[in-house]
Amino acid sequence: MLIYNKQTKKYTYVWHVKNRAILYTKIGLKALRAKKRNILLALFSLFISGIFYAQERPKVQALNIEAQKEAQDTIKINAPELLIDTAVIDTTQTDSIPKDSTKQGFLQGKINYKAKDYMKMSRKEKKIYLYNEAEVLYQDYELKSGIIVIDYVTNEVYAGRIKDSAGNLTQPPYFKQGNSVIEPDSIRFNFDTKKALIFNSRTEQSMGESMNVFAEIVKKENDSVYFLKEGKITTSEDAENPDYYIRVRKGKFVPNKKIIAGFSNMYIADVPTPIAVPFAYFPMSQERRNSGIIMPTPGQTNRRGYSLQNGGYYFAISDYFDLALLGDYYTNGSYGFRTETNYAKRYKFRGALRFRYENNIESQRGFPDYSRSTIYNIQWNHSQDAKANPNSRLSASVNFGSSQYYQDSFNQLNTPNFLNNTLQSSISYNKTFPGYPMVNLNATTSIQQNTRDQSVNLTLPTLQASMERIYPFASRDGGKRGIIQNINFQYNFRAENRISTIDTLLFKSEMFDDAKVGFQHTIPLSTNFKIFKFFSTSVGANYNEVWQLKTIKRNDYNELLDEATIDTLNNFDRFGTYNFNASIGTTLYGTFNFGEDKKIQAIRHTVRPSVSYGYTPSFDQYYDEYVGEDGVEREYTRFENGIYGTPSLSNSNNIGFSLSNVVEAKVRDKDTMATEPKKVMLLNNLNFSTAYNIVADSLPWSPVRVSGGTQFFQNKMNVNFGATLDPYAIDNNGTRIDVFNYENGGSLFRMTNANVNVSYSINSKTFSGGEDKEQVDNTQSGGREDDLFGRAQDFSDDRTFANDEEEEDKEDLPTEAYAAKLPWDLRLAYSLTYSNSNRQNEISNNSLMFSGNVDLTPQWKVGVSSGYDFKQKGFTYTQLRFSRDLKSFRLNFNWVPFSSRASWFFFIGIKSSMLSDLKWEKRSEPDKNL
The missing domain is CATH 2.60.450.10 (Lipopolysaccharide (LPS) transport protein A like domain)
Structure with a gap:
């Protein structure tokens, strides 16, 4: 389109393509004066042909843009501006063709x-x-x-x-x-x-x-x-x-x-x-863990056949808790299943709950050695964050189940725990009522199982309440001086429902037949003061009242029944006792100086002697008489077999003696820049205690109890020892007689028992000043925190492998072989027990347990857990461990070479949890017939 402007006397040419003006070119024309009209006609024809040609093929020249050498310069270009030439646009004329409003521009x-x-x-x-x-x-x-x-x-x-x-x-x-x-x-x-x-x-x-x-x-x-x-x-x-x-x-x-x-x-x-x-x-979810199938692990035993263990499904329910359902199956019909869940809420609580059940069948039905048994185990760990509620706290540590669970279970996770002799569980809730006086309330349920004799002791529950000490004569400013202002009293309450039963009677009505219920109220009254500024003295009295819901009545001997029967009375009854006590003690210091130029500059000995007195009167008003089978009248109290004991029948005047010792030294510090000497503990404690009963007719002296402990090698080795020294002799039947041992031809004291326990834990960083490795945590399976009895590992489940120390942060690991120093760790535990209560003069226990791990290379790791029993002259439970890091893969081999738990486990698979099912594993389960 060609447009003429009368004012400027210029023509403007506008080219449209698809109803859009995309190129504007202003052309200024000047009147041509030619005397020859053929020249004018030729120029006009050439111009018109150029117009038609331009409408057919518009010529667009590329912009000549110089290269930008500086990369940090950034040019911002709006998309429509790319299509506009640098010529001036005529703003007086607009396009008469409407634009398509529905079509968007080049870029957004x-x-x-x-x-x-x-x-x-x-x-x-x-x-x-x-x-x-x-x-x-x-x-x-x-x-x-x-x-x-x-x-x-x-x-x-x-x-x-x-x-x-x-x-x-x-x-x-x-x-x-x-x-x-x-x-x-x-x-x-x-x-x-x-x-x-x-x-x-x-x-x-x-x-x-x-x-x-x-x-x-x-x-x-x-x-x-x-x-x-x-x-x-x-x-x-x-x-x-x-x-x-x-x-x-x-x-x-x-x-x-x-x-x-x-x-x-x-x-x-x-x-x-x-x-x-x-x-x-x-x-490939970015969540921490996804739901999915957990592939089982194959195995084989002679008595149970082929097996598949630890297979199931994992549910990643939410960010607060998860759930895993796992099962085991053996071709002879044995099976088991487990449920595991972990839960946590930040600044509130965290915990884990596990339930395991196994139906174990030995041999085949119809064979004489066929047997069937069911075992179970429940574990619950719960801890509450201290920030959640300062006045209320719930905690739980439960490991409860069949006494033979760890001994009879063939699951890989339970292998190192079959040596456990006791299972302990407790659930407690604590509530504090602030104010004055402050009251603290605690409810606890506890269970203790002995896996040897299958006995079970439960408290369902134990309720305790205590009120803080009250000083009725203290001044309002809080200062307490003198014997009167220091007088204080307190109130304590305790109630228990105690049950003693055996494993087979759990959750049956018979377990409550011998249940004992009792209530105890205690009010202590005391004061303290100084004598001659150096002797700390305390004087006090205690009142104790016990309530019982069951009492007994002993009947006289019945010749027809040939026994003295006992009747149990279900009624409420009570008794109250009181006692008086006093103690005086002081602290003595002795320092031996050797000079500042010596390696050991000084030794300090701290001695704390103490003398105590206790008096308990006779409460014979709570006693009755019955006639025994020999016709002799005997005294008894109806409160026998109570939880909190019985009232004393005789007077008790005891004088107690105790002496504690602490020895420490000042040594020259190896650090030449240190300005003060270094303190070293030589003897943490050495305690002696005994008592003398003033009113006793015979054997007034109690045995002397000696206990102590110390640490060596920068607190890496802990040594604890104890002994019991009896001043009296014994007869041929092993009964104590009222004759001193030295009068009977012996020494001043007769050692009846003694024990020594030594534990030592070191690693490659101990002597180089580095931080020690943390010990392996086996508590997930209910075992020890260390690996002295081996490690509980299931390599087919990456959830348990993720907690293993082999999955530490790899940033600090070298990529090449170690030079002269190999990372290693070693744990030792030695126990010695001596018994001589009846002249047997024997070592009843003498064993050494050890566990060690060595990183031969950044990829090769080996470990062993074992021990030696010097009394039985044989090795204890032994486990050998080998692991190899194959970059994307990992290889593990665990081997128990002997004992009734002899077995091995081989695994190789991808380390990534997303592809953890790409694996090959083989295990040999323990066989009891071995």
């Missing part, structure tokens, strides 16, 4: 781009070229590559690599959308449809562990769906040369969620393996 935002070598804009090709370290930012898209080409007509972008001076392809594309990153060889992306073709791509999915996904061709359908062709999936740390991968022919990929693939098989070192599936599902 601004493009920020830069390049190191040059940036070129071609108007002819309608493309922008960026070369060397090119970068484009658009909305949430980020693209970096060696070369980037933007086509602003088709709204597409292409990115690829460039060659360096050596002819190698470098600077592959880096494409990021949100949190999803793809690193291909080349990429073609459309800003409008959001679709893309990606060639030879690699992306890393982070889900607590890294999974790399490779593909030759990827078609991006939208922001959440990708289609793969010839892909590889691996968790190998070496992404460039993985030691294994899973080849996927075709698949659908949803970033950070899942991959659904067709036929897939596993490659190890680029060698295909027969491990293949017709279709596969790979979860």
Whole structure:
């Protein structure tokens, strides 16, 4: 269209394409004066033909843009401005053709781009070229590559690599959308449809562990769906040369969620393996753990046949708790199942609950050695955060079940725990009522089981309440001085329902037949003061009242029944007792100086002697008489067999003596920069105690009890010892007689028993000043915290393996072999018990337990747990452990070479929890017939 302006006397030419004015060119014309009309006609014809030609093929010249050498300079270009020439636009004339309001512009935002070598804009090709370290930012898209080409007509972008001076392809594309990153060889992306073709791509999915996904061709359908062709999936740390991968022919990929693939098989070192599936599902959620199947572990025993252990399903229910259902099955009919759940709420509480049940069948039905038994075990650990409620607290530590559970169970997790002789459980709730006086209330349920004799002692429950001390004569400012102001009293209440039974009667009505219920009220009254400024003296009295719901009545001897019968009376009754006590003690210090130039500069001895007195009168008003079978009258109290004892029948005037000692030294510090000497504890405590009964007719002296303890080697070795020294002799029957032992031809004291316990724990960092390793925690299976009895491990379940010390932070591990120092740890436990209560003069227990682990290389680890019984002259339970880190794989072998629990367990599998089912394991279960 050609428009003439009368004022400016100029023509304006406007070219329209598809109802859009995309190019404006202003042409200034001047009147031509020619004497020859044929020249004018020729010029006019040439001009008109040029117009028609221009309407047919508009010529657009490329903009000459100089190269931008500084990569940090960023040019912001609005998309419509790319199509506007630099000529002046006539604003007096508007297009008479309406624009299509329904069609959007080129792009929906601004493009920020830069390049190191040059940036070129071609108007002819309608493309922008960026070369060397090119970068484009658009909305949430980020693209970096060696070369980037933007086509602003088709709204597409292409990115690829460039060659360096050596002819190698470098600077592959880096494409990021949100949190999803793809690193291909080349990429073609459309800003409008959001679709893309990606060639030879690699992306890393982070889900607590890294999974790399490779593909030759990827078609991006939208922001959440990708289609793969010839892909590889691996968790190998070496992404460039993985030691294994899973080849996927075709698949659908949803970033950070899942991959659904067709036929897939596993490659190890680029060698295909027969491990293949017709279709596969790979979860890739960013949650900490996903629900899924836990594959069982095969095994074999001679008496139970083949087995599958620890298979089931894991439910990741929420961020606060989970649930695992696991089971075992043996071909002879034995089976077992377990439920495990862990729960936690920040700043509130955390805990774990486990229930295990096993139906064990030995041999086959019809054989003479056939037997069937059921065992179970319940574990519950609960702890409350101190910040949750300062006045209320609930805690639990439960390990309760069949007495023979650990002995009869063949599950791998219970292997090192069959030596447990006792199972202890407790659940307690504590409530504090602030104010004055403050009251503390505590309710506890406790269970103690002896796995040897199957006895069970329960308290269901124990209720305790105590009120803080009250000083009725103290001044209001809080100062307490003198014997009167220090007078104080307190009130304590305790109630128990105590049950003693055996394992087989649990949860039956018979278990309550011998239940004992009692209530105790105690009011202590005391005061303290100083004598001669150096002697601390205390004087007090206690009142104790006991309530019982059951009492007894002894009948006289009945000749027909040939016994003195006892009647149990279900009625309420009470008795009250009181006693008086006093004590005086002081502290003496003795220092031996050797000089500051000596290695040991001084030794300090602290002695705390104490003398106490206690008087308890006779409460014979609570006693009655009955006639025994010999016709002699005997006294008894109806409160016998009570929980809190019986009232005393005779007077008790006891004088107690105790002496405690502490010895410490000052030594010259090895650190030459230290200004003060170093304190070293030589003897933590050495205590002596005995008592003398003034009103006793015979044997007034109590045995002397000696106990002590100390530490050596920077507190790495703990030594505790104790002994009982009896001043009286014994007769031929082993009964104490009222004759001193030295009068009977013996020594001053007769040692009736003694014991020594030594524990020592060191590692490779002990002597280098580093921090010690924490001990292995086996409490998940109900065992010891250390590994002296072996470790409870199930390598097929990554949930238990994740807590093992072998999964420590790998950032500090060296990548090459160790030089002169190998990481190691060693734990020793020695126990010695001497018994001589009846002249047997024997060592009843003499054993040494040890456990050690050595890292031969950063990949090889070996460990052993064993011991030797010097009395029985044989090794105790022994476990050998071997583990090998194979980069993406791990290999474990545990072996119990002898004893009734002889077994072995071999495992090799992928370390990643997402692919933990790619494994091979074999185990040999223990056989009782061995």
